[in-house]
Amino acid sequence: MATLIEMAAEIVAAHASTTPMSKEELLAELSEVVKALAALEKGEGVPVEGAAEEGAPTISRKKAFGKDKVVCMLCGKEMKTLARHLKTAHGLKPGEYRKQFDIPRTQPLAARSYSESRRQMAVDRGLGDNLAKARAARGKGKKKKSA
Numbered sequence: 757m758a759t760l761i762e763m764a765a766e767i768v769a770a771h772a773s774t775t776p777m778s779k780e781e782l783l784a785e786l787s788e789v790v791k792a793l794a795a796l797e798k799g800e801g802v803p804v805e806g807a808a809e810e811g812a813p814t815i816s817r818k819k820a821f822g823k824d825k826v827v828c829m830l831c832g833k834e835m836k837t838l839a840r841h842l843k844t845a846h847g848l849k850p851g852e853y854r855k856q857f858d859i860p861r862t863q864p865l866a867a868r869s870y871s872e873s874r875r876q877m878a879v880d881r882g883l884g885d886n887l888a889k890a891r892a893a894r895g896k897g898k899k900k901k902s903a
Contacts (some may be wrong), residue, residue: 760797764789813857823868829857838865 758766770788771777777785813820813829820827825834830846830853842848842865848856850865864871878884 760790760793764793817857817859821863821867825867828864831852836867836870 764786767789770781771785772782814832815827815829817829820829825836826838826840828838830848833841833845834840838853839850842853844851846853852866853859853865854863856860859865873893
């Protein structure tokens with residue numbers, strides 16, 4: 757059976773393979789995972805950051821949505837998009853999160869640079885043109901059926 761440190765190292769390595777992390781962040785996360793695994797082994801509950809004040813934001817709404825990152829107002833983690841994080845880490849739907857922190861529907865839950873790069877990729881691939889063609893074809897099909 758693997759030791760706690762080996763299991764924690766595997767967990768952190770998996771996370772670090774998908775998320776860029778500094779040396780300090782790696783060490784801090786490794787320490788947190790070892791503590792959590794030790795608590796689980798003893799049958800104790802695992803303390804979760806921000807769980808004591810679930811409704812209180814960790815950052816202001818204005819600072820949470822930046823050009824290159826968005827910050828989760830529940831736990832303070834920085835990322836490019838929030839939707840998947842909200843579902844997996846907090847069990848929330850984007851609408852619930854918006855309601856909890858009074859975020860308008862016009863505010864995207866993704867970093868502006870990420871949205872712009874995805875938009876540019878769609879333009880480069882001609883996806884807008886394909887959509888217009890599909891809508892035109894669908895419109896012609898409806899006209900033939902009604903005539």
